[in-house]
Structure formats: C-alpha cells, structure tokens
Amino acid sequence: MRNLPGQHRARGKAETIFLVFCGVVAVVALALMVRHADDFDPLVELVRAEWSAVNEEFERTLEAFREVFGTAAPGEEDEAPALVVAARDGNGPLLMRLLAGGADVNVSDDEGRTPLMHAAEQGRVVIARVLLEAGADPELRDDEGRTAADHARRAGHDTLSELLEAP
Numbered sequence: 001m002r003n004l005p006g007q008h009r010a011r012g013k014a015e016t017i018f019l020v021f022c023g024v025v026a027v028v029a030l031a032l033m034v035r036h037a038d039d040f041d042p043l044v045e046l047v048r049a050e051w052s053a054v055n056e057e058f059e060r061t062l063e064a065f066r067e068v069f070g071t072a073a074p075g076e077e078d079e080a081p082a083l084v085v086a087a088r089d090g091n092g093p094l095l096m097r098l099l100a101g102g103a104d105v106n107v108s109d110d111e112g113r114t115p116l117m118h119a120a121e122q123g124r125v126v127i128a129r130v131l132l133e134a135g136a137d138p139e140l141r142d143d144e145g146r147t148a149a150d151h152a153r154r155a156g157h158d159t160l161s162e163l164l165e166a167p
Contacts, residue, residue, distance in 0.1 A: 049093060052091060052093035052094050052097075055091065055094050056094065056097065059082060080109040080110070081103075081107045081108075081109065082094070082098055082103070083095065083098045083099070083103045083104070083105070083107055083115045084107065084108070084109050084113070084114070084115050084118055086098060086115070087115035087116070087118045087119040087124070087127050087131065088115075088118035088119070088121075088122060090119075090122065090124050090127055092126065092127065092130070095115075095127060095130065095131075096130070099130070099134050105131060105134045105135050105136045106135075106136060106137050106140060108140075108142070111142055111143050111144075112141070112142040112143035112144075113142045113143075113151075114136065114137075114140055114142075114148070115127075115131055115136065116128060116131045116132070116136040116137075116138060116140075116148040116164075117140075117142060117146070117147075117148045117151045118151075119131060119148075120148040120149065120151045120152035120155075120157065120160055120161070120164060121151040121152065121154070121155045121157075122155070123152070123155060123156075123157040123160060125159075125160055125163070128148070128160060128163065128164065129163075132164075136148075138164045138165075147164070148164050149161040149162075149164035149165045152164060
C-alpha cells in the first residue's frame with residue numbers, strides 16, 4: 001500500500017509527539033534522580049563496578065604493552081601509580097585488586113604522597129581503613145613534610161585525621 005502525502009505528514013506528527021513525550025519523561029526522570037540521589041546508591045555502585053572492569057582491562061593492556069615493548073606506554077611516565085589513583089578516586093574494587101596482586105601499599109607519587117595521603121585528603125574513610133589494614137604507614141611524610149593525618153585535617157576531615165593519629 002502506498003503512502004499518500006497526507007498519511008506521511010500524519011506519521012511525522014506522531015513521531016514528533018512521541019519524541020517530545022520521551023524528552024519530557026527524560027527531564028522528569030533526571031529531576032527525580034537529582035532529588036532522590038541517595039536512593040540510587042545501588043545504581044552508582046553498579047556503575048563503579050563496571051568502570052572498575054574497564055580500568056582492569058586498561059591495566060592489562062598497559063601490562064601487555066610493557067611486555068611487548070619493554071617500556072612504559074606513551075604518556076605513562078608522568079602518571080601516578082595505579083594504587084594512588086584508586087585511593088584518590090575512591091575506586092574500592094580496583095584498590096582491592098591491586099592490593100591482592102601485591103601492590104606496594106606505601107608507593108608514592110611524584111610529590112611523595114602515598115595512597116593513604118590521597119584517601120585522607122579526599123575524606124575516603126573506608127579506603128583509608130583498607131589501606132591501614134593492608135599495612136599503610138600513617139607516619140610517612142610527603143615532600144612537604146605532611147602526614148596523611150595532616151592532609152585529612154587540612155581538607156577539613158577531622159574525624160579521619162583523628163583515626164590516622166590513633167596509636
């Protein structure tokens with residue numbers, strides 16, 4: 001059956017109405033998500049887990065690059081160690097995988113800051129506890145002479161600084 005000019009125009013209006021309706025639904029959904037952000041913690045955790053899988057694949061790719069070429073990947077020389085990045089970004093799954101794989105818990109970046117210092121500065125209590133249980137030394141100092149507790153206190157995370165100073 002052939003489409004007559006009037007039928008084509010009607011189908012175009014229906015599609016436009018449908019698209020406008022979808023746009024309105026999307027805006028309402030976004031507004032509800034913002035208003036009830038705490039209710040979406042499981043979704044956020046799922047996204048973090050998926051992102052962690054992407055990070056793991058990226059780490060495997062970099063390792064393969066090192067094995068094939070015997071050197072770091074381009075641009076990798078200036079980047080912080082993976083454990084520092086995981087602690088700073090609050091990526092618990094990656095942090096756990098790196099620690100399980102034998103990563104040095106007291107590794108430092110180019111400013112002498114350890115994963116514990118980065119976690120403290122960001123107020124990441126759970127990450128800090130995991131690092132402490134894995135043997136992180138809270139007494140280490142960065143290039144400016146600051147400890148993890150100093151970083152936490154400077155960023156306004158007093159409870160965390162007290163945890164780090166506890167014997």
